Amino acid sequence: MEALVEIEEEKKVIxxxxxxxxxxxxxxxxxxxxxxxxxxMPVYDALYKxxxxxxxxxxxxEQGAVHAAQGYARSSGKVGVCLATSGPGATNLxxxxxxxxxxxxxxxxxxxxxASHLLGSDAFQETDIIGxxxxxxxxxxxxxxxxxxxxxxxRAFYIASSGRPGPVLIDITKNAxxxxxxxxYSPCEKIRSYQPYPDVDRDKIIEAxxxxxxxxxxxxxxxxxxxxxxAEKEFKAFVEKAGLPVxxxxxxxxxxxxxxxxxxxxxxMHGNYGPNLKTNECDLLVAIGMxxxxxxxxxxxxxxxxxxxxxxxxxxxxxxxxxxxDVAINADAKQTLQLLTPLVEVRNHQGWLKEFxxxxxxxxxxxxxxxxxxxxxxxxxxxxxxxxxxxxxGKSIVVTDxxxxxxxxxxxxxxxxxxxxITSGGLGTMGFCLPAAVGAKLGAPQRQVIGIIGDGGxxxxxxxxxxxxxxxxxxxxxxxxxxxxxxxxxxxxLFFERRYxxxxxxxxxxxxxxxxxxxxAQRVSEREDLDLAIQNWLSNNGPSLLxxxxxxxxxxxxxxxxxxxxxxxRLE
Amino acid sequence: xxxxxxAKEYTLSVLTEDKPGLLxxxxxxxxxxxxxxxxxxxxxxxxxxxxxxxxxxxxxxxxLEKVVxxxxxxxxxxxxxxxxxxxxxxxxxxxxxxxxxxxxQNGMIEKLVRNNGARIIALDKHxxxxxxxxxxxxxxxLYSELEPFGILEFVRSGRVxxxxxxxxxxxxxxxxxxSRSNKLSIKDF
Numbered sequence: 001m002e003a004l005v006e007i008e009e010e011k012k013v014i015x016x017x018x019x020x021x022x023x024x025x026x027x028x029x030x031x032x033x034x035x036x037x038x039x040x041m042p043v044y045d046a047l048y049k050x051x052x053x054x055x056x057x058x059x060x061x062e063q064g065a066v067h068a069a070q071g072y073a074r075s076s077g078k079v080g081v082c083l084a085t086s087g088p089g090a091t092n093l094x095x096x097x098x099x100x101x102x103x104x105x106x107x108x109x110x111x112x113x114x115a116s117h118l119l120g121s122d123a124f125q126e127t128d129i130i131g132x133x134x135x136x137x138x139x140x141x142x143x144x145x146x147x148x149x150x151x152x153x154x155r156a157f158y159i160a161s162s163g164r165p166g167p168v169l170i171d172i173t174k175n176a177x178x179x180x181x182x183x184x185y186s187p188c189e190k191i192r193s194y195q196p197y198p199d200v201d202r203d204k205i206i207e208a209x210x211x212x213x214x215x216x217x218x219x220x221x222x223x224x225x226x227x228x229x230x231a232e233k234e235f236k237a238f239v240e241k242a243g244l245p246v247x248x249x250x251x252x253x254x255x256x257x258x259x260x261x262x263x264x265x266x267x268x269m270h271g272n273y274g275p276n277l278k279t280n281e282c283d284l285l286v287a288i289g290m291x292x293x294x295x296x297x298x299x300x301x302x303x304x305x306x307x308x309x310x311x312x313x314x315x316x317x318x319x320x321x322x323x324x325x326d327v328a329i330n331a332d333a334k335q336t337l338q339l340l341t342p343l344v345e346v347r348n349h350q351g352w353l354k355e356f357x358x359x360x361x362x363x364x365x366x367x368x369x370x371x372x373x374x375x376x377x378x379x380x381x382x383x384x385x386x387x388x389x390x391x392x393x394g395k396s397i398v399v400t401d402x403x404x405x406x407x408x409x410x411x412x413x414x415x416x417x418x419x420x421x422i423t424s425g426g427l428g429t430m431g432f433c434l435p436a437a438v439g440a441k442l443g444a445p446q447r448q449v450i451g452i453i454g455d456g457g458x459x460x461x462x463x464x465x466x467x468x469x470x471x472x473x474x475x476x477x478x479x480x481x482x483x484x485x486x487x488x489x490x491x492x493x494l495f496f497e498r499r500y501x502x503x504x505x506x507x508x509x510x511x512x513x514x515x516x517x518x519x520x521a522q523r524v525s526e527r528e529d530l531d532l533a534i535q536n537w538l539s540n541n542g543p544s545l546l547x548x549x550x551x552x553x554x555x556x557x558x559x560x561x562x563x564x565x566x567x568x569x570r571l572e
Numbered sequence: 573x574x575x576x577x578x579a580k581e582y583t584l585s586v587l588t589e590d591k592p593g594l595l596x597x598x599x600x601x602x603x604x605x606x607x608x609x610x611x612x613x614x615x616x617x618x619x620x621x622x623x624x625x626x627x628x629x630x631x632x633x634x635x636l637e638k639v640v641x642x643x644x645x646x647x648x649x650x651x652x653x654x655x656x657x658x659x660x661x662x663x664x665x666x667x668x669x670x671x672x673x674x675x676x677q678n679g680m681i682e683k684l685v686r687n688n689g690a691r692i693i694a695l696d697k698h699x700x701x702x703x704x705x706x707x708x709x710x711x712x713x714l715y716s717e718l719e720p721f722g723i724l725e726f727v728r729s730g731r732v733x734x735x736x737x738x739x740x741x742x743x744x745x746x747x748x749x750x751s752r753s754n755k756l757s758i759k760d761f
Contacts, residue, residue, distance in 0.1 A: 139647045190754040193650045197756045317641035
C-alpha cells in the first residue's frame with residue numbers, strides 16, 4: 001500500500017520547467033549558478049517557488065556562472081550546474097565549457113532555446129548551441145518536449161560525473177518548459193554505448209609492479225586523475241611503500257602535501273628544476289592520472305627517452321597519445337593503486353632522492369632565495385605568495401587565474417591539504433579565477449578560499465564583484481598588480497626582443513572599485529607593510545581584496561621554453 | 573620510414589546508436605585535425621536501432637589510431653574499427669549520364685557497358701544512365717573509357733564495406749550490454 005502511495009506521488013502532472021528542477025533535486029543538486037533571459041524564463045519562474053530547496057546564485061555574466069559551477073565542482077567533488085538563456089546566454093557559456101572539457105570537470109549546463117516550431121528560423125536569440133557546443137562537450141542533447149526532460153537530465157548527470165568527467169549541455173526549447181508532463185525520475189546507471197570504467201588488466205598490473213620493483217631511478221608524475229578518483233590515500237600508500245619520488249603536474253598539485261619527504265616538486269614549463277631535469281635521467285616514469293600535456297613534456301621527441309613508461313589513465317584516448325608507454329593501465333587510479341600497491345616491494349631510493357635535493361639547492365641558489373627573500377626593490381610575486389602560504393599554513397583552497405601569478409602561486413604555495421588547487425590548466429582561461437573562487441567557496445563553505453589573480457585576468461570577469469557583494473561570498477581576493485600582461489610580456493622579453501606589443505595596462509583604482517561593491521579592500525606596495533596587510537585581509541569578516549603592487553618586469557623561472565627539451569630547463 | 577608513418581587508404585567502420593547529431597560529432601573529430609574524409613556512408617544494420625558509418629580516409633596508421641580512440645569515446649558510439657583493403661569486402665556504386673546521340677553513334681558505349689559488367693538503368697529521349705558497382709579502380713576505369721563520348725554527369729557513392737572478421741554485430745552489442753564497466757565497483761576487487 002505504501003509503495004502505491006509513493007508511486008502516486010512520483011507520478012504528478014507538472015510543467016517541464018518544474019520537471020527540470022525536480023530532476024535536479026533528484027540528483028542531489030542544492031546550488032546552481034545562472035542568469036535569466038527570455039527562453040529560460042519558465043524555468044526561472046518555477047525556481048521562484050523552489051527557493052528553499054535550490055540555492056540559485058545570480059552571476060553578472062553567463063561566463064561567470066559557468067566558471068562558478070566549475071569552481072563549485074572542483075571544491076565539492078559534485079557536478080557543477082549552471083543555467084542560461086538561449087542565444088548570447090548560451091554562447092557565453094562556451095569558454096567555461098571548453099575549460100571544463102580539457103580539465104575534466106563535471107558540469108551540467110542547461111540552456112533555454114526558442115520554441116521548437118521556431119528552430120532553424122533565425123528567431124530572436126536563437127543560436128545552434130547544440131552545434132556550437134559539440135566539440136567542447138562530452139555529450140549534449142536538445143529537449144523539444146517536456147517528457148524528455150527526466151531522461152535527458154539523468155543521462156547528463158551520469159555522463160558528466162562518470163569515467164573521465166566532463167561538461168554536458170542540455171538545451172531545452174521553451175515549449176518543452178511550458179508543456180505539462182507526468183513526472184517520474186530514475187537515475188541513469190547504464191548506457192550500453194558508453195563504458196566509462198574499463199576493467200583492470202591484472203597482467204598489466206603485474207608487469208607494472210615488476211618494472212617498479214626493478215627500477216633504480218623511478219619518478220612518479222601525479223595528475224588530477226588521482227584527485228578525481230578520490231585516490232589520495234591510495235596514492236600516498238603506494239609511493240610510500242615503493243619509496244618513489246613524486247612530481248606533480250599543475251592540476252595534480254595538492255594531491256600529495258609538499259611537505260611529504262617523497263614530494264620533489266612541480267613539473268612542467270615553470271615547474272621545479274629537479275623534476276624537469278630528472279625526467280630525462282630517470283629509468284622509470286610512472287604517470288598516474290595525467291595526460292602528458294605539452295606544457296609538461298616540452299619537446300616530446302626528447303622526453304624521457306631513456307626511461308620505461310608506465311601510464312595509468314582512465315581515458316583510453318590519452319594512452320600513447322603524446323608519449324608512448326611500455327605498460328599502459330587503462331583504468332581508474334584508485335582501483336589500479338589498490339591492486340598495484342600489494343605487489344610493489346618496500347624500497348627506499350635515498351641516493352636518487354638526494355639528486356632531487358641537490359637540484360633544489362641549485363634552484364634555491366639561483367632562483368628561490370632571490371624570489372622569496374629579496375631585501376630591496378619592489379615587492380615580488382613569489383615573496384607575497386610565500387608569506388600567504390606561511391600565514392595560512394598551506395591549508396587554504398587556492399584558486400588562480402592564468403599567467404605569471406598562476407605559475408608563481410603553483411610554485412610557492414605550500415599545498416598542505418588535499419583538493420586545494422583550482423586553476424584553469426588546459427585551456428588557460430584568463431578571467432577564470434574570480435567566478436571560480438565564488439563557486440569554490442559555495443562548494444566548500446567550511447574552507448578558506450583565496451583567489452589569486454593578475455591585474456589583466458581580474459578585469460576579464462571583474463563584474464562578478466557584484467555577485468560576491470550580493471551573496472556576501474567570503475572569499476579573499478589577491479591581485480598581483482604589475483600593470484602588465486606579465487606572462488606575455490615575459491615571452492616578449494625572452495623571445496621577441498623586448499617588443500612589448502600591447503601588454504602594458506592602464507588600470508583602474510582596484511581598491512576604490514572593490515569598495516564601490518562594499519568589499520573591504522586595501523593596497524600594499526612596501527615590504528614592511530606586507531605581513532600586516534595579509535593578516536588584515538585574511539582576518540576580515542566577509543569578502544576582502546588585497547592589491548599588491550609588484551615589480552613591473554619580473555620573470556618566472558625556472559622555465560622550459562616552449563617546444564624545448566625538459567633538459568634545457570632555464571634557471572635564469 | 574616506418575610503415576606506421578606512411579599515409580594510405582583505410583576504411584573505418586563505426587557502429588552507433590541511431591541518434592540525431594551524431595554525424596556532426598563524428599566528422600568534427602576529423603575536421604579538427606584537418607583530415608579529409610574521402611567517402612562516407614551511413615546505413616542501418618541487421619540490428620534495429622544501430623547504424624553503421626563507413627568512412628574512407630587517407631592517413632597514417634599512427635594518426636588514425638588516435639582518431640579512432642576519440643571516436644570510440646563518443647557516448648553514442650558502440651564500436652569503431654579500422655581496416656586496410658585486404659581485411660574487407662567493399663563496393664561503391666557509380667552512375668554515369670551520357671547523351672542518347674553518343675550512345676547511338678556506333679554501339680561502342682553498349683559494348684563498354686557489357687564488358688565492364690555495368691548496366692543501363694534508365695533511358696529517355698535525351699540521356700541514358702549507366703550504373704556500375706565495383707571498386708573505385710573499376711568505376712574509374714569505366715569513367716575513363718566513357719569520357720571520350722562525353723559524360724554529362726557522374727556520381728559515385730560512399731564505400732560500403734563488410735569486414736572479413738568473424739565478429740557478429742549482435743553478439744558485440746550483447747557483450748556491451750552485459751558489461752560491468754558502466755559503473756565503478758571498487759569493492760569487486
